[in-house]
Amino acid sequence: MRFRGPSSKFAVVMALPIAALALLTPASISAARAEMARAAPSDNAQAPGAGSVASVNPATGSQKSIASKAVDKVKEVAKSAGDILSRVPCRSPKGGAKTMGSLPHVAAKLVAGKPVVIVAFGSSSTWGAGATSPEFTYPNRLAAQLRRQYPGADITVVNRGKGGEDAPEMMKRLQTEVLDMNPDLVIWQVGTNAVLRNLDPTETAKLVEEGVGRIQAAGADLVLVDPQYSPAVNAKAENASRMVKLLGKVAELRHVGFFPRFEVMRDWHEGQSMPFDSFVVADGLHMNDWGYACFAQLLGDDIIKSVGQIKLGVNVPANVQAYKPM
CATH class of the missing domain: 3.40.50.1110 (SGNH hydrolase)
Structure with missing residues (x-):
């Protein structure tokens, strides 16, 4: 998803199309985090949490690739997205x-x-x-x-x-x-x-x-x-x-x-x-x-x-x- 605006760069990092996630570089991640810090709404509302985009494997001490972490995030989000309206159904107004x-x-x-x-x-x-x-x-x-x-x-x-x-x-x-x-x-x-x-x-x-x-x-x-x-x-x-x-x-x-x-x-x-x-x-x-x-x-x-x-x-x-x- 090409997602622009105040939350543009961190949204690119977390966007759903997995192919696009694989193209990200460490430099772009750093830029996205910096932009996210600058892009908080002016009415002091809390920003959507973006989470981490890289982690370290405790067994090997090696850093998990950005693409792999992004794939895991997409799977997690997809599951949550599918569950949320199942737990509480979304109904149209009466009539x-x-x-x-x-x-x-x-x-x-x-x-x-x-x-x-x-x-x-x-x-x-x-x-x-x-x-x-x-x-x-x-x-x-x-x-x-x-x-x-x-x-x-x-x-x-x-x-x-x-x-x-x-x-x-x-x-x-x-x-x-x-x-x-x-x-x-x-x-x-x-x-x-x-x-x-x-x-x-x-x-x-x-x-x-x-x-x-x-x-x-x-x-x-x-x-x-x-x-x-x-x-x-x-x-x-x-x-x-x-x-x-x-x-x-x-x-x-x-x-x-x-x-x-x-x-x-x-x-x-x-x-x-x-x-x-x-x-x-x-x-x-x-x-x-x-x-x-x-x-x-x-x-x-x-x-x-x-x-x-x-x-x-x-x-x-x-x-x-x-x-x-x-």
């Missing part, structure tokens, strides 16, 4: 899910057998704060799911999450870190830090609508993701409610996809009676490994359903929203 609308650029690329570039754009919950390993962030989980669904496709998920940011800061890097990638799909997670910082939801929505227009003009499909339902966000209940409604309205007016993370997570807590600590870490804000896994699974299901309907020739209205209208 089921609807297609989020058409994703014509992604569908066209898959049908033509061309590479697909997806950019995950957002703040620390895109970057992966709260995850115990880079593999457990939602962009990596999503990439693995899409590759299982489309095993012959060349799918790249680029992580452009940066902790502590919201629409004002994201707009400043939209061109260089998103549009210059020529993405086929942008998944834009936004609004959480605006709520926490007491920014005006109306002003945030205006910036998001401007960004949506620029992404559409660049020829990319787009899915907006609203704030998470968690104790820290719920402490700003009025702002959170306004933000969620305004982002949904932007998606509806601009005819783009919308993943209602707030309602999905609320259903985990209220509809499925899951305590917050089963999907949110101790800071009361960021998701844990299970939370990211279920979020990625449901988002991936929506993407696959949308692409599948286009490939089958089903006429899907572009303004159909994911799940129930708010």
Whole structure:
């Protein structure tokens, strides 16, 4: 996986394709560790743990090769990834899910057998704060799911999450870190830090609508993701409610996809009676490994359903929203 952004280099070290891992050098590992130390989110969120990439055999005293250690790590991660949703199933909100609308650029690329570039754009919950390993962030989980669904496709998920940011800061890097990638799909997670910082939801929505227009003009499909339902966000209940409604309205007016993370997570807590600590870490804000896994699974299901309907020739209205209208 070509995984770029604040966690780019350590994600390359731990990326799932084993062939790529074998090409790493000790120098690149050192650089990755240094970059990881520099790339901590600005809101002081904990970084996903990357673990060690080399070990010493106690019997021989020799250092295990980087490639061998990476293979062991991949096996360990694959087992954990497979187990986590088996222990606690990931269910759609009550009433089921609807297609989020058409994703014509992604569908066209898959049908033509061309590479697909997806950019995950957002703040620390895109970057992966709260995850115990880079593999457990939602962009990596999503990439693995899409590759299982489309095993012959060349799918790249680029992580452009940066902790502590919201629409004002994201707009400043939209061109260089998103549009210059020529993405086929942008998944834009936004609004959480605006709520926490007491920014005006109306002003945030205006910036998001401007960004949506620029992404559409660049020829990319787009899915907006609203704030998470968690104790820290719920402490700003009025702002959170306004933000969620305004982002949904932007998606509806601009005819783009919308993943209602707030309602999905609320259903985990209220509809499925899951305590917050089963999907949110101790800071009361960021998701844990299970939370990211279920979020990625449901988002991936929506993407696959949308692409599948286009490939089958089903006429899907572009303004159909994911799940129930708010």
